Amino acid sequence: MNPFTQLALVVAPFGISLLFLEWDYSTVFYSKLLIFFIAFAMPTIAMSFCTGWNAGSMSSNCVFKSKFFKEYADAYYGFIFVSSFAMGIPIVLYFAVVIGVTNWIF
Numbered sequence: 001m002n003p004f005t006q007l008a009l010v011v012a013p014f015g016i017s018l019l020f021l022e023w024d025y026s027t028v029f030y031s032k033l034l035i036f037f038i039a040f041a042m043p044t045i046a047m048s049f050c051t052g053w054n055a056g057s058m059s060s061n062c063v064f065k066s067k068f069f070k071e072y073a074d075a076y077y078g079f080i081f082v083s084s085f086a087m088g089i090p091i092v093l094y095f096a097v098v099i100g101v102t103n104w105i106f
Helices: 003-018 027-048 067-085 089-105
Strands: 050-054 059-062
Touching: 003 027, 003 089, 027 050, 027 067, 027 089, 050 067, 059 067, 067 089
Parallel strands: none
Antiparallel strands: 050 059
């Protein structure tokens, strides 16, 4: 995958989530920022280090040999694969749930 495409995949969801933050630089701000990073940027970063994802075996080849890292990336690849057949609705629901729960907690 092109490095610029990988960068866009990381920056776009994380950047969109930043629109839902109140920029007051308090502990709530940093808590929401951490949750948004974990929910949106980390899956994309994990997927960018794994290539050759196979829909039949639901597995890929990762740069890192960690079983947790590989399973984490494969789970999100599977989620995107299923979402592609549901017109992206699960991805939109994922965004809505993460942002809604974060705003409800804080």
